Amino acid sequence: MNHQIIDANKIARRLVGNYLAVKPEEEVFIVVDPETDMTMPLAIASAAQECGAEYTLAIMPTRRTEKATTCTDVIGKGMEAADVYISMTRASGAAVYDKRLKARLDAKKLRECSMVMRDLDNYIKGGALADYEEIYREGQILSNFWARCKYIKITSPAGTNLTAEIGHRRTIVECGIARNPGESMAFSDGEVSQSPNEGTMNGTVVIDGPICQMGLPAEPIIMKIKSGRIVSVDNGDLRIVTRIKQLIDTVENADNIAEIGLGLNPASLLNGDFQEEKKARGTCHIAMGDDLYYDGNHKCDVHIDMIMYKPTVLMDNTVVVDTGTLMMENLP
Numbered sequence: 001m002n003h004q005i006i007d008a009n010k011i012a013r014r015l016v017g018n019y020l021a022v023k024p025e026e027e028v029f030i031v032v033d034p035e036t037d038m039t040m041p042l043a044i045a046s047a048a049q050e051c052g053a054e055y056t057l058a059i060m061p062t063r064r065t066e067k068a069t070t071c072t073d074v075i076g077k078g079m080e081a082a083d084v085y086i087s088m089t090r091a092s093g094a095a096v097y098d099k100r101l102k103a104r105l106d107a108k109k110l111r112e113c114s115m116v117m118r119d120l121d122n123y124i125k126g127g128a129l130a131d132y133e134e135i136y137r138e139g140q141i142l143s144n145f146w147a148r149c150k151y152i153k154i155t156s157p158a159g160t161n162l163t164a165e166i167g168h169r170r171t172i173v174e175c176g177i178a179r180n181p182g183e184s185m186a187f188s189d190g191e192v193s194q195s196p197n198e199g200t201m202n203g204t205v206v207i208d209g210p211i212c213q214m215g216l217p218a219e220p221i222i223m224k225i226k227s228g229r230i231v232s233v234d235n236g237d238l239r240i241v242t243r244i245k246q247l248i249d250t251v252e253n254a255d256n257i258a259e260i261g262l263g264l265n266p267a268s269l270l271n272g273d274f275q276e277e278k279k280a281r282g283t284c285h286i287a288m289g290d291d292l293y294y295d296g297n298h299k300c301d302v303h304i305d306m307i308m309y310k311p312t313v314l315m316d317n318t319v320v321v322d323t324g325t326l327m328m329e330n331l332p
Contacts, residue, residue, distance in 0.1 A: 190265025
């Protein structure tokens, strides 16, 4: 017997009834894959029913690299009827990075919660227990400031030294609340992100935190970036270096820098899980691959988040993160 269902039910009621504000007679569409632990999806379905909503639970195929940012056509059609869309595929982010979802969000036809590539612990421990009203408030402040900036510089004790122009694309607030059509969140959650201006990121990135689908590197990964593309993977954990090089060589646009994200969640754990750690307060991550969700132009079969520890982040002349400490007090 899985006794964690007790905690899952408690969180699901809060998520569905408050953070997503599900209303009677709304259609809630929950998408999983064969690797999803069904404890939380069933708890969410039950919570939706308690709210008087209708739920539909769909299982799509496991994706890894091929089509890992694309869901099935049937699920694409299901989005058209949904008021609330909850993606819970464990093997990939296919259910959330599909361009049809982006189109529905842009048209304000539904609201969305991404719970992809997570285990049950992500839903009931650590960052899941945070004060999301406060995180959402801070996320709006950071987003508004970020949207006015034109330049970003990221450094770290491990050796990261990156610069990019910003401002051409919208900032995205994923801070655990999505109550209105067109809004999106994740769970657990707590980040603000943006795609850098196309072709403008340059420098060296050293990844010493966990990487999507690859885990925590035994030795930091060193990559050179030029004009928004990864041009070399020079050093680090051989297993991960080999995998990144393979993706760049075989998957179109895998070398594209798709995203810069900053974590806000003070309750998120530094436990080696990339979905937990990228939300942790004071971390910074970049992503390689697909950037359609971020208003970019690069369709790719992968979107790989990569986390840096103790970053210092400057936007224009303002220190936003100082060696892993988020400096909200610096934001006008």
